[in-house]
Amino acid sequence: MTRRLVVVGSGIAGLYAALLASEAPASEVVLLAKGALEESNTFYAQGGVSAVLAPGEAAPGDSVAAHIADTLAAGAGLNNPEAVRILCTEAVRDIAGLRRFGVDFDVRADGGPALGLEAAHSAARILHAGGDATGARIARALGAAVFHRAVQGRLRVETGAFVTELLTEGGNPATGATPAAVTGVAYLAGGEPKRLDADAVLLATGGAGRLFARTSNPSVATADGLALAWRAGAAVRDLEFFQFHPTTLAAAEVPGGPPALLISEAVRGEGAVLLDAAGYRFMPDYHPDAELAPRDVVSRSIALHLAAAGLPADSPVYLDARGIEASRGTGFLARRFPSITAATRAAGYDWTAEPLPVSPAAHYWMGGVATDLHGRTSVPGLYAAGEVARTGVQGANRLASNSLLEGLVFGRRAVEDFLGAEGSWNTAAPRAVSAASGLPLTHASAALSRDITDEGTSAAAPEGVVKSGPIPGSFCRDALGRLMTAHAGVLRNGGQLAEAEATLAAWAGVVRPEIVADGSLDQSEHEDRNLLLAARLLVEAARARTGSVGAHFRADADTASRDGAAVVPAMLAAPARSTPAAPTYGHRHAAVSRPKQRISS
Structure with a gap:
């Protein structure tokens, strides 16, 4: 008997899951994309995909155990250890899956994988494609494979399809006593309302960066999947944990406009440092790993440093990559980071000659729809994968380049469960409790006793x-x-x-x-x-x-x-300094004059 899976979303989790599900002869797959197929957070991802490869390809001394430890440390121990183990041990399987669907990762001169180092990783284990264009390369390769399958009649794709409701039967979502089962979706397409029945729905709608004034997320990131799941009675968890990427190009805010230009973690991995307006390198004052501290620490340190200086919270600091060019040779930044080089040049900056003004921006929601290790939510018939899901992998803070990997691993696991489930379902998470306002809290929080x-x-x-x-x-x-x-x-x-x-x-x-x-x-x-x-x-x-x-x-x-x-508190208070210390540089390149306080338009 043919069973229909509706996949909502066209980021890495949705595209990969749709492709895998379409390979099963007894499944009918419909992929609904809110905008164009490539319009997702995945497309804008620069950093890469983290994975410990097979012996001979992995960095010397690296191990799956080390990747697990780094992920748990970044998540402040609030991760689900089993979810983290699955993520890190199964990573190599889904890297092979990406290669099968046409993703070509960067290689060294000797033909081995070119592995990068990013913040809070203990070893170089980040795979890139096209330098800093990893997300775009993955989105295009998977999108092309999806369209090829659609032409073959093996799956159906609708772009410009905005889901407005999860259709349910039975249960009582209002009280949460017995969850209703999801039986399909209602959506808008071409200005017309439509309905589509399904044996199961996989939400892969991404995040909600548009909650904030500055975000690296595109305009489609409006919390649609979370809201759909919550209204259908699904449990949510860890919603207080929203990651702000510390280095996006400081530019005039345009409500509803393009996302803030993210300056990849990998730039700091190559040796770029953060300076304040006086040219002082401040991150060593806040964390022993300095610019390679976890993202939450770097973003918070920027905010605390600005506060200590009495500057407005939206003031920029400066990312100085000139030492990289000086030590690695002329043209290295353009070769290693072609997208960032082109984008910053278009904004009027030459980052080989001047520091870039940067500010934190909303980037990734660790919390989301609570799922088990197979992507099942607390509502029968409803799966979630990727950023919209709270699998337990990320904990209180996401490790750099684990997001694309999570979408791959748990998108695949959701498909495997759908193909083998034949309608069976186990409740994935406790029901969300209600607060005084009537809204459910995250599972990790207790009910409020005060107004x-x-x-x-x-x-x-x-x-x-x-x-x-x-x-x-x-x-x-x-x-x-x-x-x-x-x-x-x-x-x-x-x-x-x-x-x-x-x-x-x-x-x-x-x-x-x-x-x-x-x-x-x-x-x-x-x-x-x-x-x-x-x-x-x-x-x-x-x-x-x-x-x-x-x-x-x-x-x-x-x-x-x-x-x-x-x-133990995760962050110390801003250090007291009456006057800026002399500029210091992690790579000992020449001292510089005060960076220009210019904001691109």
């Missing part, structure tokens, strides 16, 4: 932080981004989160995006609905976790927290 007014509604910034500007009083996406960046961004505290929660609730009461008619043909209305719901869930979770851990930093907390237990 949001208990901490007041004052929005005092963390000590020393200079606010970037007022928050508009009425709902729009620009207002949402400013609110979330100021009150639920890199640095958080109880007062700011309380005000954010109250503001979001007020917007929901006026705009009421949560009751947009399911039959609405306005895609932007549905996206607003999804973004506002996701924002409320994130803020609720951030308020519930009163300590700091991983990417969740509470400036009003004395200790870090790990599921309620006190642990």
Whole structure:
């Protein structure tokens, strides 16, 4: 009997899963892409795919055990150890899968894989394709394979298909007593409403960077999958953990515009350093690994350093890659990072001759729809893979270049489960509990026993932080981004989160995006609905976790927290310095004059 799998999303998890499922003769696969097939976070990924390859290909001394240890350390121990073990041990299998579908990874002169080093990895284990164009190369190769299969009639593809609802039968999603089973999707295509029945639905919709004012995510990243799953009764988890990439090109914000240009982790892996406006290299003051500390540490250190200097929170710091060019030879940056070189040149910068102004930007959501090790959510018939899922791999903070790998491994495992399940289903995660507001918290948090007014509604910034500007009083996406960046961004505290929660609730009461008619043909209305719901869930979770851990930093907390237990704080306070020290450089290249404080347009 033929069984239909509907895959929603066209990033690495969705494309790879659709291809694998289409190889089974008894399956019918339909892939629904919100925009063009290539429009996803995957396409913009520069860093690469982490994997410990077979002996002879892996870096000397590297091991799967080391990859596991690095992943657990970056996640602050809040990872699911078994999920991490699966990710790291099965990586080589799915690297082979990518190669089978036409992805060619970069090689050294001797023909061996060219492995890169990135932050918080203990060895070089990052595979790249086209230098810093890894995501684009993967998206194009998998997309071409998908279209080839579609021409052969082995799967069906619809682009411009925006899913508005998961169709369900039975159960009571409102109470969570017995989850309904997902039986298909309702979606918009060509301005018309459509419905599609399915034996199972795989959500691979990516993240929600458009919650924030600055993001590396494209315009399609509007929390659609999370919102769809939550409304169908699925459990969510770890939503307080949102990663901000520390180095995106500082440029004028354009609401709804193109994503912030990400300057890959690999640039710091090659030796680039971060300077403040006085030319001082500050990261060694904050972490022994300096620029190669985990992303949450680097982003937080930037924020704390700006606060210590009395500068606005959105001020840039400077990424200096000139030492790389000096030590590796003229033209190295252009060869190793062709996409970044071209993009920065187009923005008016020559990074071989001057530092680049950079700022943190919303990049990746560690939390998401709770799944088991086979991608199953708590709702029968519903799978999730990739960034939309919370598999337990990432914990409180994602290790660089583990995201593409997670989409591959758990997208494949979801397909394997679908092909072998024949309708069986085990509940993947506990039901999400409800808070005082009526919204469910993350599974990792306890139910709230106080109202949001208990901490007041004052929005005092963390000590020393200079606010970037007022928050508009009425709902729009620009207002949402400013609110979330100021009150639920890199640095958080109880007062700011309380005000954010109250503001979001007020917007929901006026705009009421949560009751947009399911039959609405306005895609932007549905996206607003999804973004506002996701924002409320994130803020609720951030308020519930009163300590700091991983990417969740509470400036009003004395200790870090790990599921309620006190642990060693993950980050020290900004060091006190009355005057900037003399510039220092990790690679001892020549001292430089103060970087130009220029922002590209």
